Each structure stands twice: as C-alpha cells, then as structure tokens.
Amino acid sequence: MSIFVAVDQVDKIFPLTGGGEYVALKGIDLKIKKGEFVSFIGHSGCGKSTLLNMIAGLSVPSGGIVTLEGQRIKQPGPDRMVVFQNYSLLPWRTVRENIALAVNSVMKDLPKAERKSIVDYHIDLVGLRPHADKPPAMLSGGQKQRVAIARALAIRPKLLLLDEPFGALDALTRGNLQEQLMKICEENNVTAIMVTHDVDEAVLLSDRIVMLTNGPGSQIGQILEVDIPRPRKRMEVVEHPSYYSLRSEIIYFLNQQKRIKKLRAKKTAVIARHGLEKVNLELGFVPLTACAPLAVAKEKGLFQKHGLDEVNLVRETSWRGIVDGIAGGYLDAAQMPSGMPLWLTLGGHQNKFLPVVSAMTMTRNGNAITLDKRFYDQGIHTLDDFKRMLLGSPNRQHRMGLVHPSSMHNLLLRYWLAAGGIDPDHDLSLQSIPPAQMIVDLQKGTIDGFCVGEPWNTRAAMEGVGFTVATDLELWPGHPGKVLGVREDWANAYPNTHIALVKALLEAGQYCADPANEQEVRQIIAQREYLSTDMAYIHLGSSSEPICSLDQPMREFAHHLFFGDGVNRPSRTEHLWHMTQLARWGHTPFPRNWVEIMERVCRVSVFSTAARELGVLDVKYTSGSIQMFDGTVFTADDPISYLNRLNIKRDFSIAEVVLDAPRLAIAA
C-alpha cells in the first residue's frame, strides 16, 4: 500500500523565554500506510504530543514537512480530527449538540435530515443513546471520551489522531473503550495515530509502535511491528507469544531512556590514580550465578586492592542492556556471554562493526537446557525423543527461549538441536527473552523450553515447571560461559586499568573456586544487589541435596569453573569456534581475515601480564582442539571447510571485515 502520512525530516524548536531555544524533536522520519494504527510512546516531555500536533496541523514544524496523501499539512482541518486527552467537549452543549456542531460545520452540503442521521448513527455507535440530550457535565469520564470519539468519527476524517485518549480513565473503563475503539477502527478501516504512555495499550491497539527517545532533540529510537493478528481481544492478546516480548522490549526501551537521562546528568570525568589511567569504572553484569567473580571482587574489596577505587557494578536485566551500555559508551567493561565480543566486532549490533576485546574468560560451565515438565511426563527424556515429538507435530509452533543471539546458550542450544538433526530455525522458533523472564514464560506455556545460565535451570526444576534435559557435561564440558569484554578503544586508552581489572577478577575467581568459600559466595550473590533470590536456587556446582524428584537418574550439574588451568586464559580456538557458529546460523558473516579478527579480539597479552603480576604463572595454557559431545573435534586449522562440512546451517557469508585501525579513545 502507498504512503498515506509522511513525516519527513521534521524538527521542532521552541523559543525559550530566556532567549534561547529548546529543540524538542530532531530529524523525525516516519511513513504511515492507510488503515494502519500507529502509537507514539515515550517518556513525558519527549515530544510525542508535539509530533501529533504537527500532524494535526495545530503546530507547524520548524524544519522538514508533514504530508497527508502528498499534500503538505499547513493548518488544522477536519480531515485530521483529533481526540484530545481532556475530551474538549463544549460544556454548554449536549452530547447531541456537540456532535452536531462538528457534523454541521464540516458537512454543510448535506441535507439537514442526512446530517441528523449521521449524528444519531454515531451516538448509537458509541452506545450513548440514553445520554444524547445530557450536557457533558452529567457524563462520566469514559462516556465523555466516547462522545469525543463519536464526534471525531462522525465527520469521517481521513486520519484519526488520539492524544492519550484513555489517560484519565480508570482501568475497567479504559479496557472497554480500547476494545470499542479497536472494533470501530477495524470496521471502518480508520487510519489512526495515538499518543500513549501505557505499554499494554500500545501493544493491544497498534500495528506499529514508534518509540521516542528522551528530549531535548528527541528522535525515533525504535519502531516495533506488532505481529499479533486482528481482530484482537484484550484478554486473548496476552496469550500471544509475541505479547510479552513486545512488552518487555518497550519497557526495556523506556527504562533505557530513563537511565541514559540519569547518566547524562552524571557525566563523570575520568579519574586517574595509582598509576592507572582510570579508577572510576562502571561494570555491567546480568544477575546470574556466573556473576560471582564480579560480586566477590566488589564485596571483598579486590577492586580497591588493585587500585580501582571507584568501581560501580551496574545490574542489567538482559544482555541487550550490556550491548547498549558498551555500544553507548556508558559502561567501561562488562561481563559478556562468550560470543558477544566477536558478535559486536563482526557487526551483530545494528550492522555496525564495534571492535570489542576480551582478555579473560571469567567462568566456564553453568548452563543447561530445560524443557517443559509436560514433555517429561510424555516420556520425552532425550534429544531423540524431542526430535520425534517435534517432527510428529508439525502443525504446532514450538518455541524455545534463549537470552541473546551472541550468548553461549544460543550457540549451544542450536548446536545441540542440530546435532540431533533438528533445524533450530525451521523445526521450531527461538526467541530472545531476558533470563529472569524464562520461568514465567515456561509456566505460561509461551515457550516449550530454554537454554539459560544458572540459577534458572535449577529453579525451573525445583518449582516443577521444567526439567533439565542436557547440562554442560553432556554438551561441552568446560565450555566458556562469560568473558570480560571492553571496547577496543577503551582497552587501548587505559591499558594499565585493563590489566588491573583482570587481576582483580582473576583473584576473585580464585576465591570463588575455593570450595571453602562456596557458602559465602552463595550468600553474596543471593543479595539484593545481585541475584536477589533465595540461596537455595544458587549452586556453584553439583549440589549435595537432590533438587528434582524425577525418577530418572539425576543429571550431574557441572561445577562452575571460576579459576584454574586453562580456565581464564582467553582461547583463540574457542573464539574461532564462536566465529564459525555465529556464521553458521547467519548471525554475522564469517570474516575472510579471521586470523586478524581473532588476534584483535583475543587479548592474551593482557591476561598474561595480569597473571604474571599476580603470581599465578602456573595457570597453564592448554591449547588445541575442542571435543564436542557429538564426537566432532574442532581445531583452529580450517574453519571454512569445517563450516562447509556441517549439515544443518544457514547460508553463511564470507566477507572481509575491515575494522577501523585501532585508535585511542579520546578521553571525554
């Protein structure tokens, strides 16, 4: 369908009383198709109402143009009727007279009887016949808004503009009105734009959700397509598998905006001390058992010990937060899934190459694949059983959750499925969900299983909603879990800080690895600032007490590895394995210059220096091959022919990845 409304490079600047100016909106580009329902969402003051007013013609853009069917919008008109937040009914006119005023002034040419029937029709449409002759003051808020909607629809606008139409209503009324509005819009094929700050409302009503960043200079941060089929019902929509991911996407975006605002206000300068270039660090982590080294380093004062006086741990609920923090430059370093440095470097994030380096593997193991308990009850205990079940029910869309495309979970899950002959993209669908959301989704049945780090597998088993079908031991014992990642320019600008950070974390890993400290470590990471969960769910290794009551012999959980021979040193072979797997599933291209990429991402020298200065030189490097559970052995010799040999894979591309020359970060 052709473009109906076009917002083209629109800016809006308000003059301030002090003489300056406030840039409300900057460079807004948006195309809306006929019959589409689009929502604007964002924090207060982000300019969403301003944008709506410009489409209405009530205010004029300072730059750029807004068009409706190719015609430039210069002034308000009845073809773009607005439903205002506070109803804007004329209190001295009755319901009927309010609607009639609009109809009579817009449809002057129609005979009187016809205009009257239009008014009556729309009064009936919103079910206000008994109240037609009452003044608005005698109506409830919901009824008033219905009058406003009826008035807007009565003049047959090409475009319906709604400015927080249900903002002032109670939840019950709002729900009813949302359904009515949806029905009317669908039946009359109305094109509508709605401003809202209600996330659920946006998901329920919209075809697309336009999310605006915070002002000044607000822009469109992201546009979400809502793929929930119509007609939608308020109660049924929540059961659609996309609902919660859309919802969490929006909430994530809004939270992110709030945080960016806070960080903008903070804007800390670099503090150099003790011969380190920067001692005030913001370190990102996701609350998982694997965050133990960070938590321990913080709680046991290991950062200070190595000169990093002002380390602040930033808890992110999902890996996306880490990606945005590193890409946006407000995290100095972060705990990352082992594939993330490569994924970012190879352009996984918004197709931009963002060189990120890793000088340390912080943890190994600690992952597992969990399936819905009902599969267990159906006798599905192994990968083969699972495959048979999947192939036996092709009509049902099966879904599994994972935390991030670049994480080991995704790669392991896909590897595991593919090894069993299941195509992870065709035979089922994989969905990115924040770790903490997994169990809820599994409980609700929106996903059939997941691959995630601890404590979530243990927790699913303990709560009886899922069972662990495979653990590290069965997949790849000792596989890398989380690594330390920093931007390359950061690493180049603060080399000594980087080494100090690795030293602190290495020492923390050593502390975690000591079985004598297990109880204390569990206690630390169960705290509010970290996992904020019951200690019973947290296990660093195989627990002594049984945690599930399945009659099948209990699967052994591999112990989290925090320190030891070959545990922490970044391994080129492993990074290469990630590179091949990311390419295998089409996440990133396989770089023709893979050796160069591998050398740049894998900062062994930083690790070696840190280990030497810490006096743990006995940490040996066990190089070589990776032995997978399906019997294949991966070596760093010929990755491309390895890729070609694989049966189940996407059409991967091989490309020369040209990164900018390593450069120093300009200290802000």
Add this chain to the structure above:
Amino acid sequence: MTVNTVRNAGANPLGLLSNFWRKQAPNIIPPVLGVLGFLTIWQICSSSGLTRLPGPLSVVTDERTRTLLMYPFYDLGGLDKGLFWQTLASLGRVAQGYSLAALVGISVGILVGTQPLVNKALDPLFQFLRMVAPLAWVPIALVALQQNQPAAIFVIFVTSVWPILINTAEGVRQIPDDYNNVAKVLQLSRKEYYLNILLPAALPYIFTGLRIAIGLAWLAIIAAEIVMSGIVGIGFFIWDAYQQNYVSEIILAVAYIGAVGLLLDRAMAYLQKVIAPTEQK
C-alpha cells in the same frame, strides 16, 4: 404513593407551612435577629442623645416621612413625587447607561481579548480611566454634554463599563486552548466561532463583570444625582431632604437605595444562573 403525598399536602396546607418553617427557620431567624439587633442599638443610641441622628423609629414617628412611607406612588407634578417614582426615575437612567455600558463593554472586551495588539495599545488607557471616581466624571460630563439627563447617563456608563470590558477581555483570553483547538480542527467560520465557542466560553466572566457593574452603576447614579440639581431621582431627593434638614426622610431613602441595590444584584445573579450555569465538575 406519589398521589397520596400530593393529596395530603393539598388537604393540609397548614402542615405544609409548618414543614417549610421547620426547614427554613435556621436560614431565616439569624438574619432577622441581626437586623433587629442593629436597629435596636441604633434606636437606643439616638434616644439616649448619643448622636443627633434620629433613630429608625423616626421613619414612622415623623409625619412627613410617614406620608412618604405610606404613599410611595403619589405624584403632585414637578419634583414632588412619591419615592417609588423617584426610584424609578433613577432606575431608568441606570438602565440606559448600563445597557450602553454592557454593549460597549462586551464588544470592546471581545476585541481586546482576541487581538493582543489592540490590547497592548488600549490597556494602559483603560487602567487609567478605570481609576477615575464617578463623582469626578460629573463636571466633565456636564461640560461636555451641557444637559443634566445625558450627563447622568454618561456617568453611569463610564463607571460601569470598565468591569464589563475588563472581565470580558479576560474571559476571552481564558478560553481553554482545547475549545480553540476544536474550532481550528473543525475549521469553524468566524461567525460560528463567536456564537458557538467564544461567547459561551466567556459567558461566566462576562456575567461576573455585569454583576460588578450593576452595583457600581447604582452607586454612581446616587452620586451623580446629588450633584445634578433639579431632576427627579432618589439621589436628588436625598440632597433636597438634607438641604431642608429632613433627616428621617434621608434614612427612608437610604433604605430604598439599599433595597434596590440588593434587588438588582440578586436579579443579575438569577439571570446568570439561568443563562450561564456554572459547570458541575
């Protein structure tokens, strides 16, 4: 049930009355007591010789005044008329001046309210003229218009026009943006806008102005008539009585003035209630 109630009420008007009394007594007794108390103190003060001002009873005891009190409708020609006619003459002047003030005040107020430029140009002038006391206008009016009658009407006009004008202008400025936006989106014509949006929206403000103005107009007429000798009117009546030292007549006239002022205000309030009821939120 309803029928029964009606029949009962009809059959027993006495019961209805006592019912009314029971309900309204708390509203009636205190003001009556207050007025009676005031009059008693006043009477005591004058009877005891504390003040030379006659007491309220003199209105009845003084023979001339009693005649005036009992026969408000007599008319012996010339200036010798009953108090009703005197009051009516004054009211007539007020009606003319006030109508003129309302007409000019509302229309100029709308102009000033809608055109910021005009407002900027005229506002200082309005604020300046507004401060001039009604009495100060009397000589100017007499010089300018040469005759008593038009001069009196002009004084009424010039006293009462400001609150109407200023309130109307404010009312127009205070029209919520929402209503104006509705008008803009619907592309109402100028006439439709004035009739359907501007006037109804500004009406409460206009009425506030009108209500203040009616009080001022009534005040002004007395002042104006006192100065302008030789016309029929309650103001001049007082002046005349003072000249001849009929103090109790003045007291009676003052009672008339107060009562009429009260009635005018109440009438305005009633009109406002009928035409522009305040919106219940």
